[in-house]
Amino acid sequence: MMGGMAAGSKPLRSDAARNRDKLLVAATQVLAERGLDAPLEHIARRAGVSIGTLYNHFPTREALLGAVLPQRMAALDEITAAALAHPDPWAGFAGFLEGLFTLQAEDHSLNEALTQSFSLATDVSQACHRGFRDVERIIERARTAGRLRADFAPTDLVTLIWAMSQVIRESMETAPDTWRRFLAFFLDGLRAEAAxxxxxGHRSADR
Amino acid sequence: MMGGMAAGSKPLRSDAARNRDKLLVAATQVLAERGLDAPLEHIARRAGVSIGTLYNHFPTREALLGAVLPQRMAALDEITAAALAHPDPWAGFAGFLEGLFTLQAEDHSLNEALTQSFSLATDVSQACHRGFRDVERIIERARTAGRLRADFAPTDLVTLIWAMSQVIRESMETAPDTWRRFLAFFLDGLRAEAAxxxxxGHRSADR
DNA sequence: CACAAACTTGAGGCAACCCTCAGATTCGTA
DNA sequence: TACGAATCTGAGGGTTGCCTCAAGTTTGTG
Structure with a gap:
């Protein structure tokens, strides 16, 4: 399952290891600022390294994302854990969403990564899928407690993430709290008694 | 008001007028398919005309958008009118949203135009602002009828449009009905009794 | 220290898209 | 029909970003 990271790889020469680290730091920053398709040249420059070196270590953009994003996503684990530990299932669920979107709002790359997780490098989708198990439990718990409406499915969360990613992106500069207000509206629609x-079903295949 | 199209302009030579029409048709199609930053070369090619001719008629991309989009947005007028005419204010409000997002789902350019309306050519924003008056009335009517929650402001609709634009974009290929489900959840949160x-943090939503 | 292997460099070839303009073409009128 | 003005054309120059690779540099081991 978890294997041991990049363990078992050949030992890097000292300068190479240093450069690799600088690249990861730079990539984390630049991706957070400019999103998943930030120019690789920017990352190399910020790392103080040539574009060729970047390609040495990460032959494709996806390889680089695969090295950066799972680490960023680890922050999610705390949030899901806290949600499951919360005594009130609904508060756990709502708190989870708030924590998740706070992260998205802080990190542009995470925002896009969560949106596109299924078309990304395997390392990234794996990190997503692993976390998804816990998320299902958060949802299930709130639902069986009779607080979350019964027809809310885990895939609806994916839709919400899509929606929020755009709200966050558009409002980030001018009114960064907008997403909280939007989430409050949405949550009111998710309560069991609001359903x-x-x-x-969509039987209109043709029009 | 709309009298004779680009009223006040000098009369075009016959071939020029023909090309202009072909360009508008092509642009409408290509923009709907590929979004607001579709390559201008594609549009010229689809119109059967050279890129130079496109620039002759529309010196900037915005000029072209300004000629295409307001026309597309006219479809919105019917929808707002129908919403205001509906005897049930809530059904009018909900129907308006459904109509609006149906349009967005059908036309990629409209989808992006509505989310970016404030950074677009003046012709486009004007079309937006003009329609916004009616939209405010739809909201106000549903609110004073006690059906729509009192703290829902017109600017919240902008947020919803942002959110929906992404939901539509992401799901269009695989499950084009996703947005309806999402809207249903959201509407349940907008009912007065769900509030x-x-x-x-930020009191009301006066922009 | 010497030297091979490991690593880095950055110019340069691709590709997509933007926009321009000098020369060729077409229109419409006298 | 002739001819000037209006219009069209598309090669070409500019930009940005991707990716490669031959030549130079650094490391660490014998």
Whole structure:
């Protein structure tokens, strides 16, 4: 499952190891600032290294993302753990969402990564899928407690993440609290007592 | 008001007028398919015209958008009118949202235009602002009827449009009905009886 | 110290897209 | 029909970003 990171690799020469670290630091910063398709040249420059060296260590952009993002996503683990530990299932669920989106708002790369997680490097999707188990438990717990509406499915959370990613992106500069207000509206629709029947199945394949 | 199109301009030569029309048709199609920053070369090619001709008629991308988008947005007028005419204020409000997002889902350029409307060509923002008056009335009507929660402001609709634009974009290929489900959840949070106090921090949503 | 292997460098070839402009073409009128 | 003005064309110069590779530099071991 977890293997041991990049363990078992060949030992790097000292200068190479140093450069690799500088690249990871720079990449973390630049990606957080400019998103997942920040120019690789920027990252190399910020690391004080040539573009060729970047390609030496990370032959593709995905390889680089795979080295940076899972680490960033580790922050999510604390949040899911706290949510599960919360005595009130609904408060745990709501707190989880708040923590998740706070992270997204702080890190542009995380925001995009969560949105695109299924088309990304395997390392990244793995990190996503691993965490998803806990998320399902958070949802299930709030639902069986009768607080979260029964027809809310884990995949609906993916949709919410999509929605929030855009709200965060658009409002970040001018009114960075916007997402909290939006989330409050949405949460009010997720309470069990607020539930109205959802639109029926989509049998209109043609129009 | 709309009298004769680009009224006040000098009369175009016949071939020029024909090319201009072909460009508008092509642009409408290509923009709907590929979004607001579709390559201008694609549009010229689809119109069967050279890139130079495109620049002849529309010296900037914004000029082209300004000629295409307001027309597309006219479809919104019907929707707002229908919403205001609906006997049930809540159903009018909900129907308006459904119509709006249906349009967004059908036209990629409209989707992006609505989310970016404030950084776009004046023609486009004007079209937006004009329509916004009616939208405010739709909201106000549902609110004073006691159906829409009292703390929902017109600017919250902008946020919802941001959110939806991403949901539509991400799900369009694989599950194009996703946005309806999401909207249903959200609407349940907008009903007056579902309202819980919003987070403090920024009091009301006066922009 | 010497030297091979490991590593770095950055110019340079690609590709996509933007926009321009001198010369060729077409229109419409006299 | 002729001809000037209006219009069209598309090669070409500029930009940004991707990725490669031959030549130079550093490391660490014998």
């Amino acid at each position: 109205h029947p959802l639109p029926q | 819980h106090p919003l987070p403090q």
